[in-house]
Amino acid sequence: MKRSDITLHARHRDKLQALLAHPRGHEGAAYMLLGKSEIAQDPWDLEPRTRYTSYEVIAIPQEDRVDASDKHVTWNTNSFAQLCRRAKEEGLVPAIVHSHPGGFDGFSEQDDRNECDLFTMARNRNGEGTRLVSVVQVGDSLYRARVWEDDMTPLHCHRVTTIGTRIEIQSTDAPPPSETLARQALAFGPEVNGLLKQLSVAVVGCGGTGSPVVQLLARLGVGHILVIDDDVVEHSNLNRLYGATRKDADHAVPKVDVMAREVTMMGLDIEIQSVSGWVDAPDIRDALKSCDIIFGCTDDHSGRLYLNRIAHFYLIPVIDVGLVLMPRDDGEPGLLEMAARVSVLFPTSACHGCRGTVDRVRAREEDLERLDPAEYERQKTEAYVRGAGNPAPAVVTFTSEAATMAVNELLAGLVDFRGSGGWTWQRYRKLDKGFERSQAAQPRSDCPVCGSEEYWGLGDVDPFLDRIG
Ligand SMILES: [Zn+2]
Ligand SMILES: [Zn+2]
Numbered sequence: 041m042k043r044s045d046i047t048l049h050a051r052h053r054d055k056l057q058a059l060l061a062h063p064r065g066h067e068g069a070a071y072m073l074l075g076k077s078e079i080a081q082d083p084w085d086l087e088p089r090t091r092y093t094s095y096e097v098i099a100i101p102q103e104d105r106v107d108a109s110d111k112h113v114t115w116n117t118n119s120f121a122q123l124c125r126r127a128k129e130e131g132l133v134p135a136i137v138h139s140h141p142g143g144f145d146g147f148s149e150q151d152d153r154n155e156c157d158l159f160t161m162a163r164n165r166n167g168e169g170t171r172l173v174s175v176v177q178v179g180d181s182l183y184r185a186r187v188w189e190d191d192m193t194p195l196h197c198h199r200v201t202t203i204g205t206r207i208e209i210q211s212t213d214a215p216p217p218s219e220t221l222a223r224q225a226l227a228f229g230p231e232v233n234g235l236l237k238q239l240s241v242a243v244v245g246c247g248g249t250g251s252p253v254v255q256l257l258a259r260l261g262v263g264h265i266l267v268i269d270d271d272v273v274e275h276s277n278l279n280r281l282y283g284a285t286r287k288d289a290d291h292a293v294p295k296v297d298v299m300a301r302e303v304t305m306m307g308l309d310i311e312i313q314s315v316s317g318w319v320d321a322p323d324i325r326d327a328l329k330s331c332d333i334i335f336g337c338t339d340d341h342s343g344r345l346y347l348n349r350i351a352h353f354y355l356i357p358v359i360d361v362g363l364v365l366m367p368r369d370d371g372e373p374g375l376l377e378m379a380a381r382v383s384v385l386f387p388t389s390a391c392h393g394c395r396g397t398v399d400r401v402r403a404r405e406e407d408l409e410r411l412d413p414a415e416y417e418r419q420k421t422e423a424y425v426r427g428a429g430n431p432a433p434a435v436v437t438f439t440s441e442a443a444t445m446a447v448n449e450l451l452a453g454l455v456d457f458r459g460s461g462g463w464t465w466q467r468y469r470k471l472d473k474g475f476e477r478s479q480a481a482q483p484r485s486d487c488p489v490c491g492s493e494e495y496w497g498l499g500d501v502d503p504f505l506d507r508i509g
Contacts, residue, residue, distance in 0.1 A: 050204025075499025205462030
């Protein structure tokens, strides 16, 4: 049976809670428009899946409300027709949301009848292939969802995930407790282990920061790991590439193969999948769309801008790691600057472009080098492009520290170990001076990616991520 799940942006969850609240405990109702992410094949269970992402929450107009009590809510459907019209025009999926303030955890027979009528109406209006999602808020914070599609039997979503500065998962298939993670349960409670086990996490770039990130994720008990990299092990990587051996470098073994081998050898029941290729390849899209979190551990500027768009279109947080080790400019050994940066990219926070954490000119040069190498070389000789320059310094303790900071940001999204709750949008640690700065990462209002809600949670569009070329 085809599986589906829903991701709610926390600002939408907050708005739903406000719209559905009633002073005397009556049921409430609202609409949503959802983006759709069709996954042809999940990398782990190899099954097709659909993920719906919250795009907009819409109040039902006062004049459409008919009646409500603690057991029912009814409204007339003028505004539902408008919702369907917008869904069709904008390529979105209409959704109805109602509450069960008394705590009934499920869909009632009355719900079945109402939704069946609304689905028929939606299908008559929008044609074959129309879907209707129904979400019920149980009490004031538990969500259940199902999808009407094809026939008259709705399909239950196995998971509703809410993401803002933390990740909250409400799942119908929670895993059993793990013996190997018992000591971690002593720190955070067994629930956190269960959440980690359910997560699917991609690591893009398996070098100095990516390889320790993979090791840490596996030891934390993240159930599903995807590693993406198109490089092979070289002798110059062995000072920092966790798991890699001299033999791997002698035989130019792909870095992703080393990651998969090492995690499999741990014997911790972690399912690791690997893809060798550049992150933009069409066959990697599905794999990335299947993930709950993406770690950006590449110094490729174009790839990082690409991941940033995934975060906004698909509501998949990207935790991006950067390390600055700037050599002295007089040719003597030594560093002028040493700093680690971890950025969390997700709607309501600024994109890489607005943070200044990606060099857009360099990103264009990388695109040219990848897509038209001859033209890139020509422009380089004529000094139209700057080229990548000398290899950057790399020290294993610094790359590992940056990786630990990044994985702790994921942990902060799951457990309140810092007290404040949730992740920080950006941390910048001066490795030589021993201090750290948190940065707010405010979006710029004129930015197409992070400055307006147009793309946030939009899901699949053609062209992919609304990118030309
Ligand atoms: Zn109901
Ligand atoms: Zn921006």
